[in-house]
């Protein structure tokens with residue numbers, strides 16, 4: 001894939017016009033007739049980008065459930081934590097008030113102990129499993145899950161605050177959200193790092209956001225499957241099973257939920273009793289970056305003591321990150337806290353220390369070289385797993401496919417370390433995937449084909465907040 005200057009060379013099939021059907025899971029190329037912006041003076045070369053932006057806007061609008069955005073119809077009918085924080089970046093390009101509201105709705109479900117849950121079940125839905133009655137009980141369904149997800153929200157709040165046009169609104173909302181963000185970040189320090197190592201634990205693959213990552217194969221295999229009640233997966237009614245986690249993984253996902261439920265998700269107990277406990281690169285890199293942004297906000301808001309408290313977390317985490325670096329592999333790796341071993345799998349999360357800004361210049365150079373090698377192996381990057389690994393699966397969820405949100409994070413990191421050409425290359429790949437194959441949950445890196453849920457909110461948000469700015473000859 002050539003660098004971004006080639007963004008104006010748009011694949012012919014992407015010009016095809018197709019109707020926008022929110023429920024049409026099969027439509028790969030979705031360009032909206034009637035929605036095409038025909039403003040005079042706009043260069044024809046940008047028509048595909050305009051179409052993508054219009055489609056992205058329609059996706060967010062269609063997936064809006066009144067203040068919060070579902071990731072995709074049917075497949076994910078509730079509010080997800082890191083999805084919403086990323087989707088708010090997209091909303092900000094359309095309506096700043098709506099972007100802040102997305103975060104407010106998420107934090108309205110914050111627990112007393114500070115946890116911000118991974119799913120908020122605002123309204124009942126029959127299309128997802130496990131829903132509120134599994135997280136709670138049939139008699140007493142819960143309004144949220146009892147686990148969390150990578151804490152993107154502080155990163156979003158800083159962006160909305162810094163880049164927002166309505167400064168008065170930004171100041172008011174940032175002030176309101178700041179104590180809530182702080183409570184969540186403190187929860188990570190205490191509930192998930194009780195021994196003060198500097199790095200936090202992830203207790204369920206769903207918390208990592210990269211549910212069936214090959215990095216979890218070994219630690220998940222060590223989770224015994226309990227005699228859990230029989231269940232029917234609903235995800236397989238929406239998406240081909242070849243694109244989803246396997247049954248043996250789901251049995252363990254559910255086992256963990258039932259074990260956590262048995263202690264009422266008490267955060268002082270879960271860390272010690274969970275048979276799955278890893279140091280996840282994605283969660284820790286996102287948290288590190290989010291702490292930098294929270295510290296920035298603290299200074300803006302005159303909260304100097306809090307800024308010092310965050311400095312302490314950041315300093316400790318900075319040192320601890322080095323224990324996750326495998327110099328021989330030129331990659332960062334997640335760790336199994338229960339065995340103390342680094343997990344062998346090289347996944348795209350291994351590049352996220354760039355997004356965190358925690359890698360040294362030398363480590364960044366190794367990561368850039370590894371990334372280039374990966375990109376040379378596939379048609380479109382970034383694959384979520386080492387494309388040279390024997391068990392690379394280009395279609396199966398977090399075991400190979402490309403995810404636009406991860407591309408955004410890694411691109412942001414590459415730029416910060418001066419790898420502009422590589423950043424442009426990833427941007428160009430992402431743009432081409434979306435233009436040629438529609439706005440999907442993820443993409444096959446070998447063929448480029450769209451996979452998973454269609455008309456997907458966080459991919460649409462990345463189009464609005466990131467690619468719209470990147471896809472110009474200026475890059």
Ligand SMILES: O=C(O)[C@@H](CO)O[C@H]1O[C@H](CO)[C@@H](O)[C@H](O)[C@@H]1O
Nearest residue numbers: 071076080082083206208209210211
């Ligand atoms: O498969 C699922 O049922 C959910 C469980 O949380 O995870 C996927 O879907 C969620 C909604 O998009 C994402 O937040 C996760 O990262 C993951 O890709």
